[in-house]
Amino acid sequence: MQVTMTITAVRSAVRQARQQGKTIGFVPTMGALHRGHLSLVEAAARQCDFIVVSIFVNPTQFGPSDDFNKYPRPIEQDLAICTEHGVDLVFAPSPQEMYGDEVLTWVDVERLTGPLCGSFRPGHFRGVTTVCAKLFNIVLPDVAFFGQKDAQQAVVIRRMVRDLNMPLEIVVCPTVREPDGLAMSSRNQYLTAEQRGQAGTICLALEHAEDQIRRGVRDADTVAAAVIGILRQVPGIEIQYVSLVDAESLQPVDPVSGKVLIAVAVRIGSTRLIDNIVVDAH
Amino acid sequence: MQVTMTITAVRSAVRQARQQGKTIGFVPTMGALHRGHLSLVEAAARQCDFIVVSIFVNPTQFGPSDDFNKYPRPIEQDLAICTEHGVDLVFAPSPQEMYGDEVLTWVDVERLTGPLCGSFRPGHFRGVTTVCAKLFNIVLPDVAFFGQKDAQQAVVIRRMVRDLNMPLEIVVCPTVREPDGLAMSSRNQYLTAEQRGQAGTICLALEHAEDQIRRGVRDADTVAAAVIGILRQVPGIEIQYVSLVDAESLQPVDPVSGKVLIAVAVRIGSTRLIDNIVVDAH
Numbered sequence: 148m149q150v151t152m153t154i155t156a157v158r159s160a161v162r163q164a165r166q167q168g169k170t171i172g173f174v175p176t177m178g179a180l181h182r183g184h185l186s187l188v189e190a191a192a193r194q195c196d197f198i199v200v201s202i203f204v205n206p207t208q209f210g211p212s213d214d215f216n217k218y219p220r221p222i223e224q225d226l227a228i229c230t231e232h233g234v235d236l237v238f239a240p241s242p243q244e245m246y247g248d249e250v251l252t253w254v255d256v257e258r259l260t261g262p263l264c265g266s267f268r269p270g271h272f273r274g275v276t277t278v279c280a281k282l283f284n285i286v287l288p289d290v291a292f293f294g295q296k297d298a299q300q301a302v303v304i305r306r307m308v309r310d311l312n313m314p315l316e317i318v319v320c321p322t323v324r325e326p327d328g329l330a331m332s333s334r335n336q337y338l339t340a341e342q343r344g345q346a347g348t349i350c351l352a353l354e355h356a357e358d359q360i361r362r363g364v365r366d367a368d369t370v371a372a373a374v375i376g377i378l379r380q381v382p383g384i385e386i387q388y389v390s391l392v393d394a395e396s397l398q399p400v401d402p403v404s405g406k407v408l409i410a411v412a413v414r415i416g417s418t419r420l421i422d423n424i425v426v427d428a429h
Numbered sequence: 430m431q432v433t434m435t436i437t438a439v440r441s442a443v444r445q446a447r448q449q450g451k452t453i454g455f456v457p458t459m460g461a462l463h464r465g466h467l468s469l470v471e472a473a474a475r476q477c478d479f480i481v482v483s484i485f486v487n488p489t490q491f492g493p494s495d496d497f498n499k500y501p502r503p504i505e506q507d508l509a510i511c512t513e514h515g516v517d518l519v520f521a522p523s524p525q526e527m528y529g530d531e532v533l534t535w536v537d538v539e540r541l542t543g544p545l546c547g548s549f550r551p552g553h554f555r556g557v558t559t560v561c562a563k564l565f566n567i568v569l570p571d572v573a574f575f576g577q578k579d580a581q582q583a584v585v586i587r588r589m590v591r592d593l594n595m596p597l598e599i600v601v602c603p604t605v606r607e608p609d610g611l612a613m614s615s616r617n618q619y620l621t622a623e624q625r626g627q628a629g630t631i632c633l634a635l636e637h638a639e640d641q642i643r644r645g646v647r648d649a650d651t652v653a654a655a656v657i658g659i660l661r662q663v664p665g666i667e668i669q670y671v672s673l674v675d676a677e678s679l680q681p682v683d684p685v686s687g688k689v690l691i692a693v694a695v696r697i698g699s700t701r702l703i704d705n706i707v708v709d710a711h
Binding site: 276 | 436532539559588593596
């Protein structure tokens with residue numbers, strides 16, 4: 148496995164792989180790799196010949212009060228995991244390599260970045276779309292893989308790729324969960340043992356919502372209220388949003404119909420956790 | 430020469446050219462081709478094997494009071510010119526092919542789009558950068574060619590390409606001028622015979638400014654005032670700006686030093702004309 152911090156080396160390695168007739172699969176990450184990331188690497192390995200993983204804690208997607216400084220960076224462990232899982236190339240650039248002295252150019256997706264996490268993390272998605280545009284232009288993959296856990300991110304990236312005619316396919320892989328249902332996240336390690344015990348409630352609440360819809364409940368507020376009721380059983384939980392939105396347009400749906408994204412963001416202590424489930428309400 | 434209105438056909442033709450080992454040169458235009466455009470096609474032919482010209486009057490770079498509807502669209506004549514000059518592929522998409530029903534994603538370059546034309550044409554450069562990002566992703570050229578006549582556009586596009594790590598080179602070619610010095614522009618055809626006679630004054634004013642700097646004048650206001658004085662000899666001229674800025678940062682320079690862009694925008698009647706000259710003030 149090749150590891151590089153430079154854009155030039157990535158371009159050169161990918162060019163060489165492509166000259167050998169290989170297709171390029173790309174998994175952009177912020178490191179602190181868990182089984183969620185690995186499911187993306189495995190999907191990439193099934194679909195592509197040459198697997199590139201980027202590890203970059205992207206400063207432009209963190210707000211001033213976000214956890215940029217404390218975000219975990221276990222680079223040696225991440226590299227070992229990538230080696231074990233047959234990754235061909237890891238790109239782990241410095242912020243300087245990615246952004247130089249100053250960023251003047253931004254890629255912005257309107258409307259889809261407004262609701263859900265967008266209203267709690269101003270500028271977050273602009274940072275995500277900009278860094279993904281850069282990474283796509285550096286790696287030039289045939290396919291890039293994202294997790295459904297970050298549902299809004301996946302919708303926004305898909306739209307960016309479509310709107311800007313970027314020459315790659317976006318594949319979104321299912322959320323990988325702990326045995327109690329907690330969605331895999333690098334931020335789970337911030338949780339105390341007690342908080343970790345409580346965090347499984349998020350998934351339970353989403354499953355309850357899915358169950359309600361399957362049983363025929365179509366009033367969005369009723370479903371949301373039930374989710375909120377379950378989440379409130381966690382002491383000290385702060386609910387940022389519980390939203391039922393169209394899974395593509397991210398606009399509120401009420402009554403519930405079509406493919407509905409039920410998305411939740413909470414804080415448990417100082418840790419922000421998000422999760423979601425998509426239900427087909429036909 | 431192949432002519433197509435579809436993105437799919439462009440991708441396929443370019444892929445085929447690339448498989449034959451050809452390098453791809455790209456000249457994005459809004460049509461109404463003149464000798465300025467042809468100098469770009471000729472530069473592309475010198476540097477690249479397969480020449481793509483796009484002809485697209487891009488609605489997103491026109492403001493509500495701009496000349497989008499009346500902008501000339503002599504497509505048959507343009508195609509004849511391209512055929513004569515050895516263009517391999519003309520991409521002439523409809524707005525629907527380029528933008529579908531709705532644009533949500535924009536590429537924005539900060540600061541560089543603020544001064545000069547940016548302050549008179551709000552949203553213009555966002556439209557330019559977005560359509561260029563799209564066209565670059567569709568054509569995937571090795572080199573794209575722009576004219577120095579649109580100096581701010583060239584600086585903005587270069588910066589976008591650099592900031593977003595777009596995998597292509599930008600070449601900026603010298604302004605091509607009429608015998609009396611008027612910079613070639615598709616908008617020159619809006620001018621009445623009388624206005625056309627007067628429009629040569631713009632270039633004379635810029636040459637005077639260059640002359641002043643070469644003779645040692647370093648006070649930017651003195652140079653600008655002289656340019657304004659000459660331009661005002663044109664009856665009914667409306668001067669939008671006469672600016673002396675650093676040729677890369679586009680920030681005002683006073684006293685004049687380094688590579689200085691002297692940029693002018695005026696209206697003669699209802700026709701907006703821009704021109705510029707770069708002077709090395711060492």
